[in-house]
Amino acid sequence: MGQPLLLIAAGGTGGHMFPAQALAEAMVRRGWRVKLSTDARGARYAGGFPHVVEIDQVSSGTFARGGALARALVPARIAAGVASAVVGFLRDRPAVVVGFGGYPSIPALSAAVALRLPRMIHEQNGVLGRVNRLFAPRVDAVCCGTWPTDLPEGVEGYYTGNPVRAAVLERAAAPYIAPGDYPMSLVVIGGSQGARILSDVVPEAIARLPREILANLRIAHQAREEDVARVTEAYDRAGLLAEVKTFFTDIPRRLSEAQLVISRSGASSVADISIIGRPAILVPFAAATADHQTANARGFVEAEAAILIPESALDPGSLSEHIAAVLSQPEAARQMARNALAHGRPDATERLVEVVEHLARKET
Numbered sequence: 001m002g003q004p005l006l007l008i009a010a011g012g013t014g015g016h017m018f019p020a021q022a023l024a025e026a027m028v029r030r031g032w033r034v035k036l037s038t039d040a041r042g043a044r045y046a047g048g049f050p051h052v053v054e055i056d057q058v059s060s061g062t063f064a065r066g067g068a069l070a071r072a073l074v075p076a077r078i079a080a081g082v083a084s085a086v087v088g089f090l091r092d093r094p095a096v097v098v099g100f101g102g103y104p105s106i107p108a109l110s111a112a113v114a115l116r117l118p119r120m121i122h123e124q125n126g127v128l129g130r131v132n133r134l135f136a137p138r139v140d141a142v143c144c145g146t147w148p149t150d151l152p153e154g155v156e157g158y159y160t161g162n163p164v165r166a167a168v169l170e171r172a173a174a175p176y177i178a179p180g181d182y183p184m185s186l187v188v189i190g191g192s193q194g195a196r197i198l199s200d201v202v203p204e205a206i207a208r209l210p211r212e213i214l215a216n217l218r219i220a221h222q223a224r225e226e227d228v229a230r231v232t233e234a235y236d237r238a239g240l241l242a243e244v245k246t247f248f249t250d251i252p253r254r255l256s257e258a259q260l261v262i263s264r265s266g267a268s269s270v271a272d273i274s275i276i277g278r279p280a281i282l283v284p285f286a287a288a289t290a291d292h293q294t295a296n297a298r299g300f301v302e303a304e305a306a307i308l309i310p311e312s313a314l315d316p317g318s319l320s321e322h323i324a325a326v327l328s329q330p331e332a333a334r335q336m337a338r339n340a341l342a343h344g345r346p347d348a349t350e351r352l353v354e355v356v357e358h359l360a361r362k363e364t
């Protein structure tokens with residue numbers, strides 16, 4: 001028996017590629033050979049993978065973008081990708097094939113189904129993406145980054161969690177300093193791009209807080225480039241100490257020092273907040289496909305770790321009341337922080353490794 005091979009198939013966005021990279025790193029450390037099957041877009045993220053990971057650039061396509069001709073060619077491109085994956089798998093015999101979503105994962109997963117190789121998928125969001133939905137009934141394990149996840153009839157999921165950055169893990173379960181009569185930190189984040197609606201509503205909501213809370217408040221607010229000036233001004237006008245940036249590179253530290261977080265509910269944001277363990281007010285991005293950000297927030301809200309405010313109900317008055325409620329009730333805030341922690345999965349990568357190794361053992 002040589003080195004077992006793990007074939008990772010993932011699509012072209014960071015959301016799919018980062019958990020794929022975390023698993024690749026862990027499997028390489030365990031002595032596995034790892035191949036990444038992706039398209040040209042995905043290959044741009046491959047630089048972050050351990051250098052020993054081999055890249056198979058596949059022919060694939062998406063119905064979601066491109067003109068009529070490009071779309072008409074998608075089936076042929078996918079068929080070519082599947083054929084070359086079958087040939088490659090007959091040669092390499094992967095011990096396990098794992099898909100992380102996205103169209104470029106279609107060829108490898110189809111070939112794994114055709115050749116009856118052990119196979120699994122990981123879905124980052126609380127609703128399956130198109131490709132994962134297609135393969136969920138045809139794989140040996142459906143791993144879920146978010147819990148609960150909406151699954152097709154008859155499909156069972158396993159909650160692994162979403163792998164997070166090392167800087168987040170270093171702050172896992174960092175002691176929570178509940179709100180009190182001392183400087184308090186409020187962190188406002190809108191996902192990797194920032195969120196206009198949070199810039200429209202949050203500064204005004206904060207300005208309406210009772211004076212005794214305002215006197216102690218420091219704010220870190222991530223805003224889109226075009227909103228930075230007006231958000232900075234709004235906090236200045238209210239006489240508040242605020243840092244406004246398009247992206248905070250030190251968000252794990254800032255989360256660990258925060259008394260409250262106001263955030264979108266992208267998969268990684270929810271994972272980061274739960275692993276560090278902080279109370280949150282979540283405002284799901286309403287236009288997300290299949291409303292997946294509401295699904296991402298659901299388990300966290302049910303665990304009483306966060307308050308959910310739909311975009312349609314977000315206004316400065318009610319947001320201000322929610323912020324005041326958390327910042328003026330230290331015991332309730334501490335309980336939210338504990339609930340957040342209980343919901344987190346700091347060992348998401350290890351859980352994924354266990355599933356891979358379990359499937360590999362079943363096969364031998």
Ligand SMILES: CC(=O)N[C@H]1[C@@H](OP(=O)(O)OP(=O)(O)OC[C@H]2O[C@@H](n3ccc(=O)[nH]c3=O)[C@H](O)[C@@H]2O)O[C@H](CO)[C@@H](O)[C@@H]1O
Nearest residue numbers: 015124189191192193222247248251266267268269272285
């Ligand atoms: C708008 C949209 O469609 N977003 C999707 C996109 O998320 P998107 O990439 O926008 O957001 P995520 O919440 O998944 O990730 C954002 C990451 O950036 C970090 N951060 C954020 C702000 C900052 O200043 N500094 C910083 O480090 C967060 O802590 C988090 O780790 O892919 C996710 C995974 O499929 C989906 O769940 C989201 O719905």
